[in-house]
Amino acid sequence: MPQSEASRTQTTLHDRLNELLHRPGPLDKRALLATLDAEIAARETRAYTAGWNDALAELRRRRSS
Numbered sequence: 001m002p003q004s005e006a007s008r009t010q011t012t013l014h015d016r017l018n019e020l021l022h023r024p025g026p027l028d029k030r031a032l033l034a035t036l037d038a039e040i041a042a043r044e045t046r047a048y049t050a051g052w053n054d055a056l057a058e059l060r061r062r063r064s065s
Contacts, residue, residue: 013039013040013043016036016039017036020032020035020036
């Protein structure tokens with residue numbers, strides 16, 4: 001993960017949902033669900049990638065010891 005992305009403050013899903021639900025204008029349920037689906041998928045991908053990066057770093061540490 002690039003440094004800029006790693007150091008970026010992450011908004012919780014709860015906070016993001018509140019932002020989406022309380023913005024001005026009519027609530028478009030389909031657009032809301034599409035937005036949430038995309039954001040959850042992106043968060044899952046980042047978490048999955050971070051897990052693999054941690055596992056690879058641990059493997060490298062063990063091999064160099």
